[in-house]
Amino acid sequence: xxxxKNFKHxxxxxxxxxxxxTSCHSIEVLSSWSLESPPEGVLxxxxxxxxxxxxxxxxxxxxxxxxxxxxxxxxxATATSIFGPKGFKGLSEEQIGxxxxxxxxxxxxxxxLIDKEKEKDYIPGSSYTSxxxxxxxxxxxxxxxxxxxxxxxxxxxxxxxxxxxxxxxTTSDEDALVYSAQTKSYDPHDSKTLADTFAKSIVNExxxxxxxx
Numbered sequence: 348x349x350x351x352k353n354f355k356h357x358x359x360x361x362x363x364x365x366x367x368x369t370s371c372h373s374i375e376v377l378s379s380w381s382l383e384s385p386p387e388g389v390l391x392x393x394x395x396x397x398x399x400x401x402x403x404x405x406x407x408x409x410x411x412x413x414x415x416x417x418x419x420x421x422x423x424a425t426a427t428s429i430f431g432p433k434g435f436k437g438l439s440e441e442q443i444g445x446x447x448x449x450x451x452x453x454x455x456x457x458x459x460l461i462d463k464e465k466e467k468d469y470i471p472g473s474s475y476t477s478x479x480x481x482x483x484x485x486x487x488x489x490x491x492x493x494x495x496x497x498x499x500x501x502x503x504x505x506x507x508x509x510x511x512x513x514x515x516x517t518t519s520d521e522d523a524l525v526y527s528a529q530t531k532s533y534d535p536h537d538s539k540t541l542a543d544t545f546a547k548s549i550v551n552e553x554x555x556x557x558x559x560x
Contacts, residue, residue, distance in 0.1 A: 374544045377510070379528035381556040386517055389525050390416075390558060391453040393515075396426035398459040404538045405432075408458050408511075411542035415550040419559050426455075452518050454525065458545075461529065462510035506534035509541055513549045515558075528552050 395412045397405035409425035416423040508531055515526035530548055535541035553559040 374532045377529040381526040385525045389454050393423040394452045394455045396457050407538045407542040411546040415546040457514045459512045461512050
């Protein structure tokens with residue numbers, strides 16, 4: 348009897364835990380564009396450059412994108428591994444593209460954080476029942492069980508959403524924009540989760556657009 352009563356008081360905490368476990372991070376492709384006839388071999392060797400608020404986020408996004416491209420058979424490298432953590436400091440996206448002209452890279456993918464927004468979601472309360480033993484006769488070995496109705500109040504949860512953009516440029520003299528996409532990530536757990544899901548979505552989009560065979 349005592350153990351059941353104690354367990355009853357754990358229900359609110361278990362319910363909150365279940366909500367946290369079952370809630371999952373999601374990502375949405377807001378827009379994507381590509382040239383109708385992209386240059387042949389544009390993805391032969393790609394440099395990935397992250398333009399992010401801090402070094403850790405930049406390294407995560409570069410590594411995740413390089414790993415996903417590698418799984419798709421693309422030779423790719425991070426800008427950090429070649430030019431160092433401050434190699435492109437103070438340069439615009441256009442200047443970065445020009446800097447790579449003449450190298451053995453066929454293209455450069457620039458990943459930028461466009462927007463970071465916070466929003467509040469209201470999680471409504473819920474009710475449930477739990478068994479409660481209200482009587483017991485040791486002579487007749489009989490239990491009398493009723494049910495307590497319990498209620499978990501609603502609460503507000505703050506989510507942080509990220510809008511990221513990936514732009515793929517050739518490193519030829521034309522320095523043309525070949526592909527561009529924007530995604531919105533809804534409340535990722537950390538920068539690694541953000542980077543991994545973003546990279547997967549972009550590589551999938553490259554397949555959809557026909558840039559990856």
